[in-house]
Amino acid sequence: MFGYEFMREAFIASTFIAITAGIVGVFVVSRNMSFLSHTLSEIGFAGASFGVLIGISPLAGMILFTMVSSVAVGSLSAESSRREASISTISSLFIGLGILFLSLSSQSSSYATNILFGSIVGISAKEVQQLMILAIVVIVIILVFYKSLAFDSFDHIGARAAGLKTRFLSVAFLITLALSVSIGSQIVGSMLVFVLLTLPGATARYLVHSVPKLIMVSVGLSLAGVWLGLYLAFVTNWPVTFFISSFEVIVYFMGLSYKNWKLNH
Amino acid sequence: MIEAKNLEKRFGKQLVFKDVNFKINDGEFISLVGHNGSGKTTLVKILMGLEKKSGGDILIDKKQTIGYVPQFRNIDLDYPLDIEQFVRLNLKWKLSPEKRRKDNELVNEILEKTHLTELKNRPLGLASGGEKQKAYLAQSLLNDPKVLILDESTASLDVEVKMQLMDLVQELNKRFKLTVIFITHDYELSKKYTKRALFFENKTIKPISINDVSEDMFELGGR
Numbered sequence: 092m093f094g095y096e097f098m099r100e101a102f103i104a105s106t107f108i109a110i111t112a113g114i115v116g117v118f119v120v121s122r123n124m125s126f127l128s129h130t131l132s133e134i135g136f137a138g139a140s141f142g143v144l145i146g147i148s149p150l151a152g153m154i155l156f157t158m159v160s161s162v163a164v165g166s167l168s169a170e171s172s173r174r175e176a177s178i179s180t181i182s183s184l185f186i187g188l189g190i191l192f193l194s195l196s197s198q199s200s201s202y203a204t205n206i207l208f209g210s211i212v213g214i215s216a217k218e219v220q221q222l223m224i225l226a227i228v229v230i231v232i233i234l235v236f237y238k239s240l241a242f243d244s245f246d247h248i249g250a251r252a253a254g255l256k257t258r259f260l261s262v263a264f265l266i267t268l269a270l271s272v273s274i275g276s277q278i279v280g281s282m283l284v285f286v287l288l289t290l291p292g293a294t295a296r297y298l299v300h301s302v303p304k305l306i307m308v309s310v311g312l313s314l315a316g317v318w319l320g321l322y323l324a325f326v327t328n329w330p331v332t333f334f335i336s337s338f339e340v341i342v343y344f345m346g347l348s349y350k351n352w353k354l355n356h
Numbered sequence: 357m358i359e360a361k362n363l364e365k366r367f368g369k370q371l372v373f374k375d376v377n378f379k380i381n382d383g384e385f386i387s388l389v390g391h392n393g394s395g396k397t398t399l400v401k402i403l404m405g406l407e408k409k410s411g412g413d414i415l416i417d418k419k420q421t422i423g424y425v426p427q428f429r430n431i432d433l434d435y436p437l438d439i440e441q442f443v444r445l446n447l448k449w450k451l452s453p454e455k456r457r458k459d460n461e462l463v464n465e466i467l468e469k470t471h472l473t474e475l476k477n478r479p480l481g482l483a484s485g486g487e488k489q490k491a492y493l494a495q496s497l498l499n500d501p502k503v504l505i506l507d508e509s510t511a512s513l514d515v516e517v518k519m520q521l522m523d524l525v526q527e528l529n530k531r532f533k534l535t536v537i538f539i540t541h542d543y544e545l546s547k548k549y550t551k552r553a554l555f556f557e558n559k560t561i562k563p564i565s566i567n568d569v570s571e572d573m574f575e576l577g578g579r
Contacts, residue, residue, distance in 0.1 A: 121436075238449040246445050247439055247493055252424040253446055254404070296436040300479055305436060354482075 092171045092325045097214070103218045105317040107226040109287065113310030114233055115271045116292030117302070118133045118264060121244040126175065127164060131181040131272040132281040134160045137189030138273075139281070144196040150221060153276060157269035160185060165265045207282070211214050225274050229267045236263055283332045290339035297346035312342055321340055357382055357417070358403065358503070358535070360561075364411035365398055371559050372398050376412065378554055378563040381535035382502070384527065387546040387566070387572050391557025396539050399554075399561065400424070400505055403537075416503075420535075423501030425492050427508045435481030438444065439472055439491045442480045444499040470494040470524060486517035490524065497528075502533040504528070510542060518542075522549050543574045 092098045121130050135153040142152020160181050167177035233240065243250040243260045251257050268288075275284035291312035295305045320335035363376040372395040380386055401407035402414060404422050437445075444463055450456050462545045467473045468488045475483070480491055489509050496504065506525065510518040526549055529536045540546050546553060547566060555564050555573060 238447070244447040246429065246442065246495070248426045249492070250446065252426050252496065253499070254406075296434060298482050300436055300438040300477070301441040334516070 092322065093295040098321070098325060100214045100216060100219050101321060102318075104214050104222050105321055106314065107223050109313040109317040110285070110310055111226045111229050112275050112287035113291050114230065115267060116288045116290075116313065117245045117295065117305045117309045118233075118240060118292075119268065119288050120292040120296065122247075122264070124268070125285065125293075127161070127178055128268060128272060128288045129285040130178050131157050131161055131166075131269060133182050133189070134185040134274060135272050135276045135284070136281040137185040137192065139276070140189050140192035140196065144192045150218070150273060153273040153281075154225075154270065156185065157272050158237055158266060158315050161265040162262060165261055180250035222274055223299040225270055229270050229274070232263060234268050236260060240264060245302065274309040280332055283336055286332075286336045286339050287316070290336075290343050291316070294339075294343045297350035310341065316342075357415075358420075359415040360412070361415070362412035363409055363414055364562075365395065365402065365407075366410045373556070373561055374411070376561045378561065380535060380537070382535055383529065384552070385529045385536045385549040385550050386538065387553040387569075388537060388539040388556070389546060389553045390561075391568060392576050394556035395561070396556055397507070399556075400507065400537070401540065403503075403505070404430050406566075420502040421499050422503045422505060423496035423499060424505045425496050425507060425509050427511065429488075429492065431480055431488060433481045436479065438477050438479050439483060439487070439494075440467065440476035441496045442469065442491055443472075443498065446495045466494050466497050469497070469528065483515075485513050486521060489513065489521055493521075493525070501534070503537065505537045505539070507539045508541065510540070510545060518545065525549075526579075541574045541576055543569070543571045548576070 093102070119125060130316040135157050138153040138156025139149035140152070141156065145152075164174075164178055164181050167173070168183070239250070239255050239260055240263075242253070243255060243257050244264075247257065250260075271288060272281070272284055275287055291309040292305070294312055295308035299305055299308050316335045316338045319338055320331045320333075323334045324331035325327070358380040360376050360378050362374075364374040365372040388399070390396055398407060402409050403416065404424060405517075440463065443466065447459055447463070450459060464473070467476050470493055472487070472490055472494055475487060478487070480488065483491065492509070493506075510521060513521065517547070522545055525536055525538075528534050537547070538550060546569065551566050553561050553564055553566055553569055555569070557573075
């Protein structure tokens with residue numbers, strides 16, 4: 092399958108996406124932000140169609156929209172009790188806008204399905220390069236703030252008591268989340284990018300008990316999912332998203348069963 | 357030593373407390389007593405520098421790091437970290453192997469002090485209420501605090517477990533001359549473990565001997 096250039100590009104791109112999503116996902120799950128990451132992917136779709144409409148790249152549109160809205164949601168929902176409602180509000184607005192932008196632009200609907208559901212044939216070498224740079228930016232941000240971010244994510248109250256600047260950390264994390272969503276949407280599509288941002292991280296919690304190990308397992312499961320998905324999509328010509336999400340869901344349930352089994356033994 | 361001189365705090369126009377004068381000596385084990393809303397947490401926040409005073413003075417030696425053990429935490433059954441990893445969250449990132457080795461020694465020492473060594477690999481989500489409180493305590497000890505503030509840490513525990521935790525705190529207080537500030541609604545514990553209390557009433561705070569406290573001072577409600 093590596094005889095085809097588009098498969099090579101897709102392979103490199105999805106490897107970077109999986110690594111980023113695997114790392115960020117550990118923090119998404121421990122910060123209870125699964126719903127937000129789902130919403131950001133819908134917002135990413137609106138951003139991409141906005142990009143198409145005004146003639147900038149869909150990726151740039153996505154980054155613009157996800158960043159602005161994630162920081163907006165973050166500041167609207169400083170009280171966690173208000174988070175769900177503010178996320179719903181912002182996502183409703185953006186889904187509406189996305190549909191409007193798409194109908195205003197002259198692109199065909201197949202383009203929309205690519206943004207929504209992902210495509211392995213659509214990636215150019217230049218886009219792969221952009222993805223790699225963005226992925227590296229995300230990883231560097233996480234590395235720089237790793238200790239404080241881990242403290243805040245796994246024990247928010249303790250981190251505040253220890254005097255960490257949790258507000259700043261939260262915004263920094265939302266920015267990396269927005270970037271990861273934009274990156275992930277390129278392959279698995281904006282509707283399902285949250286699969287990679289939540290399931291591997293959630294599964295890892297049933298298997299290991301330290302932050303570095305959680306990250307390793309999450310990245311491993313994420314990589315396994317996209318590689319297997321790419322291969323199966325190539326062989327069967329079915330959508331890559333289907334294989335990735337099925338794999339991650341199956342592994343999640345296996346992890347959950349393992350934890351329950353261990354509790355009883 | 358911690359000393360308050362004519363300390364005053366307001367939120368906007370609302371007075372929390374004023375004319376507050378007290379001293380807390382190094383190595384003292386003192387209770388903070390008063391109804392809900394009387395300003396106990398506000399005073400603690402001022403001590404920790406998280407809240408600004410509105411008037412007067414509060415004197416704390418800058419070198420006196422404060423360890424704070426909060427009342428509530430969101431640790432559910434699926435919480436993934438084990439007790440040791442949870443405690444280690446409060447460590448800074450260190451590159452040099454020498455410093456990392458020292459950190460490991462420190463963590464082992466604190467797990468030992470808090471009687472958690474045997475339990476260090478247990479996922480915190482599966483730990484009992486008392487074990488969790490010990491883990492919270494251990495985590496806040498990592499910064500080598502000179503002052504430890506316990507915010508109703510015993511509130512949700514059985515009598516026996518409460519005593520165990522308080523015995524542990526008392527041991528730390530005596531062995532390491534740790535100043536302990538104990539916010540509580542528990543009359544019995546306050547009587548048993550502390551010699552003095554700061555009593556929050558009528559918009560002010562008064563230091564009183566533990567012999568002068570009465571059970572109604574510990575009631576939750578009212579103002």
